[in-house]
Amino acid sequence: MKEFGYQRVVDVSEAVAVLGADPDARFLGGGTNLVDLMKTGVERPGRLVDVRELPLDRVESTADGGLRVGATVTNSDLAAHPEVRRRYPALTQAVLAGASGQLRNMATVGGNLLQRTRCGYFTDVVSPCNKRRPGSGCPAIEGEHHNHAILGASGHCVATHPSDMAVALTAFDAVVSYETTDGPGELPLADFYLPVGDTPHLETALPSGALITGVTLPPAPVAAHSRYRKVRERASYAFAIGSIAGALDVRDGVVHDVRLAFGAVASRPWRARVAERSLTGGPVSADAFAAAADAELAAAKVLPHNGYKVPLMRNLVVAMLTELAEEAAR
Numbered sequence: 001m002k003e004f005g006y007q008r009v010v011d012v013s014e015a016v017a018v019l020g021a022d023p024d025a026r027f028l029g030g031g032t033n034l035v036d037l038m039k040t041g042v043e044r045p046g047r048l049v050d051v052r053e054l055p056l057d058r059v060e061s062t063a064d065g066g067l068r069v070g071a072t073v074t075n076s077d078l079a080a081h082p083e084v085r086r087r088y089p090a091l092t093q094a095v096l097a098g099a100s101g102q103l104r105n106m107a108t109v110g111g112n113l114l115q116r117t118r119c120g121y122f123t124d125v126v127s128p129c130n131k132r133r134p135g136s137g138c139p140a141i142e143g144e145h146h147n148h149a150i151l152g153a154s155g156h157c158v159a160t161h162p163s164d165m166a167v168a169l170t171a172f173d174a175v176v177s178y179e180t181t182d183g184p185g186e187l188p189l190a191d192f193y194l195p196v197g198d199t200p201h202l203e204t205a206l207p208s209g210a211l212i213t214g215v216t217l218p219p220a221p222v223a224a225h226s227r228y229r230k231v232r233e234r235a236s237y238a239f240a241i242g243s244i245a246g247a248l249d250v251r252d253g254v255v256h257d258v259r260l261a262f263g264a265v266a267s268r269p270w271r272a273r274v275a276e277r278s279l280t281g282g283p284v285s286a287d288a289f290a291a292a293a294d295a296e297l298a299a300a301k302v303l304p305h306n307g308y309k310v311p312l313m314r315n316l317v318v319a320m321l322t323e324l325a326e327e328a329a330r
Helices: 012-021 034-040 075-080 082-087 089-097 101-106 109-113 165-171 221-225 273-279 286-297 309-329
Strands: 005-008 025-028 047-050 059-061 067-070 175-180 183-188 211-217 226-232 240-251 254-263
Touching (some): 012 047, 067 082, 075 101, 075 109, 082 221, 089 226, 089 240, 109 211, 165 254, 221 240, 254 286, 273 286
Parallel strands (some): 025 047
Antiparallel strands (some): 175 211, 240 254
């Protein structure tokens, strides 16, 4: 591992000033992803700026009925918070599905949003990878890709985003707050992650040197009737091969509001807006759920070994929405 400096900060303005003065520095939260990548040589910062002591560790209600989650709130504390469990149960379920208890105790909300792909070619520094070394190629397209993207990928990268938490946040229109040396800013999570295109190494729309300070969940009554489901290759701690965050509001047998976001199928959490539009105002039925899933997945472009994700996601949509509809009918 490359030698690096270490600095602990206790003030947000100090943190962004340090990074602004040292482009070779990186913010350190729980370190559950960054430190692993440093060990393998994928990340080689010259200095780590420890932000765990910043006053960003609270979950608070907003004036309009939403929730604001500080960037240094641990995943464990987020999942256990009573207002998160009551208002956004899918978020609690997503976080609990995301890692072992030990990792959740360390990992932070801000760091979770910025975690890098687990593609084996990305984490192997001797392999080509356009995300790690632009212009070197994407060997996953012809190689090992059974868990890679079927939506929104390109000929330059087919890696998937690993976060479970971000899938649930995407379904509920979360907004990311950040701070730079020029002042504060906000990004809707829908715009936070950049499309792959021909620049897969550019992953987020965060300004250079920005520090994530929190995530705001706007009020969403439908979110109280939500779930998160994750399919993985083993029941213990593992990354998803397909996941879904969903919420459903049914009135008189008609879909009044619906939220759907997919995980492990694209380079970013995939908001299923085509499926949502297909369902809104229509009847509640397994056929309608399946047709909506098919409409969303019509854009899928599969590789030789990841086509199974299309029926997998279709089945997840139907199963989850059926469960939510039955729950609403009780």
